[in-house]
Amino acid sequence: MKTRIATAVLAAALLTACARDPQPASLPPAPSATSTATSTAVAEPCASVITRMSERERLAQLLVVGVDPADPDAAVRLVREQQVGGVFIGGNATALLRNNALDAVQHAARWGVSIAVDEEGGRVQRIDELDGTLPSARTMARTKTVDQVRAAGRERGAQLRARGVTVDFAPSLDVSSQPDDGPIGDRSFSSDPAVVRAYGLAFAAGLRDAGITPVFKHFPGHGHAEGDSHAGQVTTPALASLRTVDLVPYQDVAGFDGGAVMVGHLTVPGLTDGVPASLSPAAYRLLREDYHFTGPVLTDDLGAMKAITGTYRLPDAVLHALLAGADQALWSSGGNVSAVLDRLQQAVDSGELPATRVTDALGRILPAKHACG
Template sequence: MKSRILTTVLAVTLLAGCAGEAPPPAAVPPAPQAKPSAPPVTSTTPAACAEVVAQLSDRQRLAQLLVVGVDPGDPAAAVRLVRDEQVGGVFVGGNPTALLRDGALDRVQQAARFGVSVAVDEEGGRVQRIDQLDGSIPSARQMARTMSVAQVRALGGERGRQLRARGVTVDYAPSLDVSSQPDDGPIGDRSYSADPAVVRDYGIAFAEGLRDAGVTPVFKHFLGHGHAQGDSHSGGVTTPPLAELRAADLRPYEAVAGFAGGAVMVGHLTVPGLTDGQPASLSPAAYRLLRTDYHFTGPVLTDDLGAMKAITSTYRLPDAVLHALLAGADQALWSSGGDVGPVLDRLQQALASGELPAARVTDALSRVLRAKHSCG
């Protein structure tokens, strides 16, 4: 079993087009104590996964539920992070490309005892990571206006092969946001269309291309950012009421349940009639809706918890991560990197006290490991 783990490589996690680069403010008041609100356990642990889980310490189990931003210009730092903390995933943001060249990500994988997912946000248009290396691709809106669905699937496949050749295993794309915003709006040309059917068809096609190439697509931003007011990078964001989201913004997600091999990212969206004033990324009701009404059984990730003011203006990072896992996230993402220790310390305390139920950790861990092909 140990050799099987060591030879296992890659695969899932998690906008980093929504992921900013700045660290959270230093003086944020402590968040309220997270309350246990265990969502329904929706996966069972296969025997092969149970064998892997049994080999992990509590801290290692919790580390697998984290996706941490790394400096794309400092491959050695990424290797140290994975070697020392054994996090489940890393996110490569920003414009430097050292980590995406010369086999640098191979060395990161070699430092992971259980495989590590390597994520970027490669949507096309203004949200790209390998355009300086492999050329630019159009924005989602331009794709839908100028290409057929089949052509977009082929484009997704080609981009996926380029990503995979550089060591990337996860793409935070496609955006399933339904929007008529101007091109430069918070979503804008990152949306395929204002028509939910067009968004569904083109988004699924791009995702199929990525999956065909061995890259895990991540559908975002559940429950729909396209008609929301505000930008979560700079503050809170409020969507229309849930009934209106069901009629338009959520319609593309009706196709996601039948898509094998993908993940979903939950946005920092306050939804009247659902999240009770909380961002969806920290709301048990949002994850429950995705699991029960939209029947998604794969991994679910948060949007960036460490560099977006919709979260950092209220929550310290360790508390935000704990709230997200309690709410139902399988992995918590923050792009700003830094010391993982305080986050793991907070999670270990919560696990030991029962504040974070062990069943919730096992449920999330099973999905994470299977998505990386580290077990059953």
């Protein structure tokens, strides 16, 4: 998530989501599932949980869908009727974050539901009107020690947890010297990758201390990219350059127990062959094989960024992401769940989306939200 979304903008997105979604003139071919990340064996009791799900319920667990923060009843209906694996709360409205409203959302889920916000601090906050403001990442790194940032993450995590949130799409591990108001800007802890690594992992550890799952983003690195994925294609420096700077903070992510990674819509010369990393098998292999990350991986927003929507219909973008190696596909605009599930079910029935790819993703998603007992 790149900006703090105003409530009016989110409402407009929810109303127009189904009208948007044009058929592209020429849909790029889907990646082959055989070239994605290595498979994870599903151990008991998760294997037993998976066998009790219908095929459509399994597919729904691979989705994280935006909900209107001003409409708790709609969020409950979505989870009860579709059994999605996760919901995302954006915007500035706070009805879903007050008066234990998220308890009803959680109770509507047969296997639990991850409830996410993007609480980074600075210009990307969701509970500032309720629990006070959090400084931007850049400000925290400039004014606090690493230990103090961990404490700040722990305090913010406790506030989120008390409101029913379980996942925070933070911290940003992007390495950037952009002006504060740039696409990444002050959302980055520093232009020094060592500082980003130290402070990013500290903030994530604080969230984890409080029982919140942190999500490191935007792999493989947005800080030196040209463009904004909200507006169109974004291109990073070549992979060889990313390895020396932007990917440095990810060297320790494999050893961080209890986190997830978000893959950005970043075209990487020498890696993604002209497609966004979020839809590229090579990007997921890089994360799994070179950086040895074994936890859950999800996409950046597939429904509100022109880097994706300019080429792909939402159902096809979700399918491409799952085939490439994502465990969960995210879109913030809400709606379209039935259309996406129909497309995924069609892909399973035809063999385009192997059942083993679905099970592989479930083997990471379900334990992460403690859905297996």
